[in-house]
Amino acid sequence: MSQVEANLKRLGIILPGVPTPVAAYVPYVMADHLVFVSGQLPFQDGQLRFIGKIPTTLSMENGQEAAKLALINALAVLHSACAGAWSKVDSVVRLGVFVQCGDDFTQQSTVANGASNLLLEIFGPAGRHARAAVGVNALPLGAAVEVELVARLK
């Protein structure tokens, strides 16, 4: 078992199946060593778990859970991009985190840490990433968070 698999198991994370693309876009595209993973929403067991704005409809803790869950969906896609072999992942490169929030909300970084911290726990140093976290007034299906990922494969 690879260290990444061991970490996922220790954290009790079971990666979901990669969603069948419902449109012309696909879960990921590879370009040379880079994998571009499409923006992921906080789905769990086929249901969107966190809908609404932070901090009005949802709490900060909800937001962090949403970021974590969206990231787990991105990892499922990354896993399929490396054909199930985590050892092919060289490093995570960039995380884009969009937080659906009220106009006065200023803690997008704290929300995004829900995803960033998990990356570090799972991948160790290879999980350190560049990041842009911003607020937006609306997201697809009303999701609280959308997470986009770029990784480098060996």
Next chain:
Amino acid sequence: MSQVEANLKRLGIILPGVPTPVAAYVPYVMADHLVFVSGQLPFQDGQLRFIGKIPTTLSMENGQEAAKLALINALAVLHSACAGAWSKVDSVVRLGVFVQCGDDFTQQSTVANGASNLLLEIFGPAGRHARAAVGVNALPLGAAVEVELVARLK
């Protein structure tokens, strides 16, 4: 005539001229095999065609048309990046779609499909792309949609 040119002709799409950069930024930059195309707005014949928010000022259908039109402008830039030779395009990699919308709008993916579906129609399998579609409260010049593209050249 390449397949891409044939598809554009069949779809009745005439690519516009690439706008002269009005600022320090440029329509595209190449980095190794990747072409980064600047965010494009739904311009047609030099006029911004779709201004306002979805679904208040503009309908969903307007939004899809706006996404399609912004993409056509991005393709004009891509065409110039490969010096007019579509055969140099290996694949589309990533589409970023920003939808100007009301705070309760949740159909950004459907709007973005206006661009995604066209990519597939024009490029076939090479047009399949990773995508992030999000809502925003405001866009340059009041445009309904902004589309950013990364492609890989051979």
Next chain:
Amino acid sequence: MSQVEANLKRLGIILPGVPTPVAAYVPYVMADHLVFVSGQLPFQDGQLRFIGKIPTTLSMENGQEAAKLALINALAVLHSACAGAWSKVDSVVRLGVFVQCGDDFTQQSTVANGASNLLLEIFGPAGRHARAAVGVNALPLGAAVEVELVARLK
């Protein structure tokens, strides 16, 4: 003294220290020739200088200053990514500019020019970049602008 250093000196720009990462994410990640710099805020001397929305709390001129200042922080990161040797920078590739603004604001491009023009002044032709500038309703810590950068090293 390199041309870039000379330009920085002429413009009176002193690069700040690179902030210690406060989270699992890091100021930059390299992937082959590309450097991905994390989203930067308009910090100066450890203080966030521009907080609020354009054009309500802050003027257009404030916004341009904020974009410039966020870029200066991104350049400090880029400088550390090339171990202090500006000659290693091949070109700037992409700038992502998020402008915190009111729902009716339409001049995000003008705000972003505060960063774009400075890149050109500092790097000359190598500073020409692809760009996406969008409006958002909220940013981390209430910052007026967030700037994200991708550059290519030789």
